[in-house]
Amino acid sequence: MVLKELCLLRGVSGDEDRVRDFVRAHAEKYADSVAIDRMGNLLAFKKGTDSHKHVMLAAHMDEVGFIVVGINDNGLLSYEPVGAIDPRVVVSKPVRVGDSEVPGVIGAKAIHLQTKAEFEKMLRHDDLYIDIGAPSKAEAEKLVQPGDYVTFQSDWREFGDGLVKSKALDDRVGVMALMSVLENEYPCDITCAFTVQEEVGLRGAICAGYNVEADEAIALEGTTANDLGDVPDPLKVCRVGRGVAISFMDRTSIANRPLFQRLRDTAIAAGIPWQLKQFIAGGNDAGAIQLSRGGVPTAVLSVPCRNIHSGSSVASFSDIEAQFSLVDRYLRGERE
Amino acid sequence: MKDTLIKLLNAYGAAGREGNVTDVIAGMVAPHCDEMRTDALGNLICIKKGAGRKVMVCAHMDHIGFVVTDADEKGFLRVGSVGGIRKSASINRRVVFENGVNGVLSNELDDFSADDRKMENLFIDIGAASRDEALSSVSIGDVAVYAPGAFELLNGVVAAPAMDDRAGCAVAVEALKALTDSANEVAFVFSAQEEVGLRGAKAAAYSIDPEIGISIDVTPSGDTPKGPKTAVKLGAGPCVKVRDSSLVCSPKVVRGLEAAAGRLGIAVQREVLTMGGNDAAAMQLTRAGVLAGTISIACRYVHSASEAVSLPDCERAAALLVEFLRNPLGE
C-alpha cells in the first residue's frame, strides 16, 4: 500500500531524497512534466482538458526527526531535533540513524535511579542521548557520524476502527493525495508541488511558490487533533474520524474567503465528511505560497492526526480518503 | 481630515476581512487616481501615474480582532486572537461582527491567566441561549472587532478603536487627493493583513516594484503618566521613524522626510521604537531592496478601544507626505 511505503521512507527535513525519488518514479509516469527546482522541491505539471485556470497543490515530503551533532567519549550520540519535537515524546523510543539505518534508542535514566526532584523535572533534548550500543567513541564512529539524520523507528500499524499508527503521517498523507491526483485528468492545469523543509520554516514552499505561477493554491496537510483526554472542546482543534479539516485561519495564513467557501460547498454538495479546524495554531506551506510574488489565494485541507510530530501519530483512513475526495471533486468542478 | 477619519473609523475591517473599508476608501479616492485595483491578498492599490520615480505609499486597512473558534452549549462564543490583542484592554468591551451582531467580550474568573496574549478563557456573549442559536447569528471563522465610536477630547485629540491604522489611511487618502503636480508615479496601497505579519504589503510591494516605499502608521507616544519609554508626544508633529523592531529606516528616506518638513516649516519628531513593526519592513525587503521609511502618528493607548491621536498631527502628516512625494530625496 502506497501510504505505508511512503510513511516508512526516511525523509527528515534536509534529507528528503528517498521520498523525492519515490515520488518522481510515480510522477514521471503520469505528469506532463517533472522538474526538481534548486531547493529540492519536485514540481509535477499536468495540463488540464480545459486549461482555464492553474491550480497549485502542495504537500511536504519532509518529516520531523533529529540530527546527530556529536559523538561522546562514552559512545552515546548527542542530537538536536529537526523541526519541532516535544522532548516528552522521544523518551524511551527507538530510532534509526543515518543512511544505513543503524538502530538506536533514546533512553532515560531508569525510574529507580531518579531522585524525586529529577522525576518531576521536565526533560530537554540537551539532557537526552541516542544510544546505538557502542561502548566508546571509536566504536560509534565505525557506524555513524555527526550530521547523520535520524528518524523515529515506527512500524505501520492498523488498529481500532479504521485507524492507523505510523510516523510521518504529517505529511505523507498529503504526498499520497497529490500522487493520486496525478493519475487523473482534470479540466484545470495543475502543478503538484512536493515540497521540502516545511518543518524547518516552510522553506521549500517559499521557493516553490516563486517557481510556480498559479491562480490559487491548496496545501494538503496533516494537522494536530487534540480530541482525547481531558481537553475542553474549544481546544480540540479537530477530531479524528469526523472528516477532512478545512482551515479558515492558522498562524501563517488566513484562508482566501471565496476559495474556502468553494471547498466547503463542494464537500457539502458531494456528501464528503468535513469539519472546521477550530484552533488558530500551526503553520504550513500555504503561509509561504500565499505571499509569493504578488500574492496567491490559498486554502488548507488537513487530515486530523493525534500525536502529530511523534513516532506514533494516528489518523483515520476515512479522513485520509475524505481529503483526497474533496480535492478531487473540487478540481473536477473547476471549469472557470 | 476629520470627516475622512471618522468615516474610515466606522467601517468594519478585521485582518483578512477588509472588504468594507476597501469600499469606503475606493469611493473616496476613485475620482483622484488613474488606476485602481484589488489583489489576491485584499490590498487596494490606487495609482497616480507619472514619469519620474516610482514611490509606494502604504497604510493598512486591517485592525486586530477576535475570531470565533467555537460556541458552547449555552451559546457563548470561544475566540482566538487575530493580531496583537491585549486581553487587559479588551475585557467587558462591546465588540461587533461584520454582519452587525453585537457582543460583550468577557472572561472566566477562575483559572484566569495573567498572560495578556492567552485567549483560552475569553468568550463573547451575544445574548444567545444555545449553541444553535449562537451559530445561526454568527459563524465559526467570523471575526469581531472593538465596536466603533469616535469621540473628541480637547486640543484636537480624537479617540476611537482602529486609529491603528485608519489614521494612516486617512492621511494617505488626503494626500492622494492633494497630490496634483507630482512628476513621480505614486502607488497608494491600502494594505490588508498588516496586523498578522505585514502580509498584504509584501505582496503589493512585489507587484508594484517601487524604488521608494513610505508607510504611514501610528506609534505609541510616551507622554502619559508612567507611560511607554519613548520621546514621542501627541501634538508635537508627525514622526519620522528611525527604527522599530521590524526595520531600520533607510537613512536617505529619513533625511528626505526631514528635508521635506524643513521646506514646509513643519516640526517633526524623530522616533525610535524599541518594539513593534510596520509595512515599511515588508517594502524594504522586496525584490532587490527598496529605500523605505515611515511617517508615524503619535498615538496613546495603542491596541485598545480608545486609541487617541491629534488631528493637527494627522493634517501635518498629510502635508509632509505630499511634499515628500513631490521630492522624496531632497534633490
Added chain:
Amino acid sequence: MDIGKFLEEVAHVPGVPGYEAAVGARIAEWFRPVADEIFTDALENLYARVGEKGPKVLVCAHQDEIGLVVTKIEDDGCLRVFKNGGVDPRILPGMEVAVQARSGPIYGVVGAKPPHLLTEKEREKAISIQDVYIDTGYPVEQVRNLVRVGDMAVLLANPQTLAGNCMAGKTMDNRASVASMLVAAEWMKSRGTPAEAYFVATSQEEIGSKGAAAAAYRLQPDLAIVVDVTHAECPGAGKWEVFPLDRVAVVHGPNIHPKLEKLALDVAQENGVATSREITSGVTWTDAENTQISRGGVPTLLLSIPVRYMHTTVELLKLDVVRETGRLIALLIERLACEWEGFRWY
C-alpha cells in the same frame, strides 16, 4: 593582503545595521585593485565583481556591526539607548562609544547606577539596556544641540595583536569574513579563474540578513557561498556548540546544499585546508538563511570562522584561519568552474 591591517582599519569605520555607507566605501577601496566592477544598492550592500564568464557565484560576508541607537535625551544630558543588533547589555558599563551625530562623532562613556547605590536585589540581576546611559560630558543644552533621538552609536575598541597570530577586537564578526573574501578575490584575479564571482559585503545581517536577501534577488546567482563567524572553543560553553579556533568550520544541515558541502570538504582535503564540521538542525541565523530561499532557490554553502567572545569588543580569532578560509573559497570556485559544464544539483 595584510589581513591584520585590513581588520584594524575597518574596525574603526562605523557601520551599524542600516547605516553601512561609510564602511562599505572603505571596503570598496580595498577591493578596487582586484575588482572588475564595484557598485552598491538601496540597502548599501557593497558589490565587487571578479570575472565575467562561467558559473555566477555570490560570495557574501556581512559588513554591519552591532551598535546602539539614542532613544531619549534626559534632562541631565545623559543619553538613553537601545540596541541596534544583538548587543549584550552586560558588556556596556564602562564601554567607550562614539555617537554618530550630524556634526561628527561624539565621544562618550557608558554608565550605569553605581553598585553602592543598588539594592541587594538589583545587584543580583544582570544589567538591562534600560539601566545604562551614555555620558558625553556636555551640559544638557549642548547635548540637545549636538545629538538627536535616533542618532546611532558605535562601540570603540582598538584591536589587540596577541600570541599565536591571534587578534582580538571589535567587528571580527563579521569583517574578518570580509577579509577572507578579499583574499579569495585576489587569488581569483591572479589566476583568472573562469567564473563570475560577486563578493558582496552585505548589510543588516545583524537584524535579519536583509542585505543578503536583496543581493541574492538582484544577482540571481547559480550558487552562494556565505562566510560568517561561529563560536570557538572556550570554557563554559556546551560541548557541541563550539569549534576549534585553528580551522574553518564547514557547516552541515538543512540550510546547506549537501553537494556544495561535499565539494568544499573534498577541495579542502586535497589542498591541505584544515576544517572542522559544524552540524546545524535548521536555519543558521546567518545570510545563508536568506540566500537559500531567494526567488526559486539558490544552493548555499556556509563557512564559519571560529571566534571567541562573540558580540564583545574583544572578539578573538586566528588570522591564519581568515587566510585559509579565503583560500578555500577561491579553490572551491575554481573547482566549480572546471566542473560547471553539465553540473547538476540533484
